[in-house]
Amino acid sequence: MSELLKLLKQGNKSAIIAACVNAIIAILKAVAYFLTGNVAMFAEMLHSIGDAANQFFVFIGSALSKKAPTDRFPEGFGRLVNLVLLGAVIIVGIMSYETIKEGIHHIIHPTYSTGIAINLAVLSVAVILEGFVLFKAMKEVLHETGIEAKGFAIVTKSFGAYKKAKPATKLVFLEDFVATAGGLLAIVAILLSHYTAFAQAEGIASVMIGGMMFFVVGRVFFDNAAGVLGESDAEIRNKIGNMVIKDPDVKDIQEITVLKEGEHLHVELEVELDASITIAEADDIKDRLVEAISNERGVTDVIIEFDEDDGVQTWKESSTETSAPEEK
Structure with missing residues (x-):
């Protein structure tokens, strides 16, 4: 038990912070959805539930991957985080499917929801909290890649560097970027639906949010499948x-x-x-x-x-990512 606690202390901090924040947001969105029946809020609720579960598993996987090698596993447990992330994307994939399905249903059979004040209040709080977690993930990306930045440069440089961050941090970055963007999209859709005759706006927003979630699924799946197989840097x-x-x-x-x-x-x-x-x-x-x-x-x-030394020069110095030693 003491070993497990020590490992958990080494887990990815961005992931556990994101998991806790998204769990709170998911509860708020669930209450708002059941009170108003808003389909855009339904999409956001599923999104936050998926993110919270996903990021919790990521935290556990990142912690257990720090376990020291054993006689049975002499190479250690480093790739365990990749395996956990492959399993975690299944959750997001299911939530994405349900989000898109509900959105299409609302586009075909549009209905007007109520409680605009509740929906906007909850989504505004969610965007602020998710934006905070996203900013923390951006700073973590820069820390892990050795890039220094201040102010708005943290935002711009993190988008160029996130691919080189640790798997867990990369997932948190992508999920919370999509969560923040999805929340803003849902706010726009609710305002359009309420103040115009365009009732399908909420359904379209739901489909778009589901599509962004599928993007995360694809990106995370391919990155971590390569990691499980043994990817070279x-x-x-x-x-x-x-x-x-x-x-x-x-x-x-x-x-x-x-x-x-x-x-x-x-x-x-x-x-x-x-x-x-x-x-x-x-x-x-x-x-x-x-x-x-x-x-x-x-x-x-x-x-x-x-x-x-065999007298034959094999290595040629290069700054490109694709160069390799010549075959002898």
Whole structure:
């Protein structure tokens, strides 16, 4: 039990904050929907329920992925967060389907809802709270990717960097962006439906909110399916390779792999040294390289093998994400 509590303390903080906030919002939206019967509010209610459940599972998965390796699982539990996220998107997928289905029904058979004051009040509170969580996720994205920003630059830079954030943070970012945008869309739809004869506005908003939820489902599914299979990080691979080749004792790099293990990076490389180097000298070189590579953000495990220089240059320094060593 004590081990579980220690692991939970290491869980993704953005996810648990988002889960709690969305649970509160879901309750408020559910009360508003049952009082008014507003279909846009129904869509938002399902959205918040899905987000709250999703983000809670993400928090649990991110925490359990920190568990130390065991005899049965010597490679650790890093990819567990990817598996949890794959399961979590099923919840969002179901909620997306129900949201779109209800929206289509309302478009075909439009009805006028009541309680505009209640709906607008609840949605306004929800947008403010979800916007707060989104802003926290934006700052977490920048923190995890090593980008500094202040003011409005936090918003703009986070959209360019979120793909490089940890899986759990990326999910929270996407879900709360869609939640905030969906809340604003629902407000517009309710105002249109109330002050014009366009009763289908709420149904259209519901379909659009469901569509945005499906976007999150697709994005998260493909990202984490790649993580479960074992995805390489080409950008960090080239960065580490370019750094290692500049070491005065390294003659060449035969092979280098940077594998994503959930929120961590596992690095393996085989470098060529001069054949005259002693074991003691090689050991010093290894320690130096391991320390330098371990300082890279996200790297938690480094394995280095040595071979004697064969005189054929394999590694070519490059700043592109797709370059690789030439085949021998």
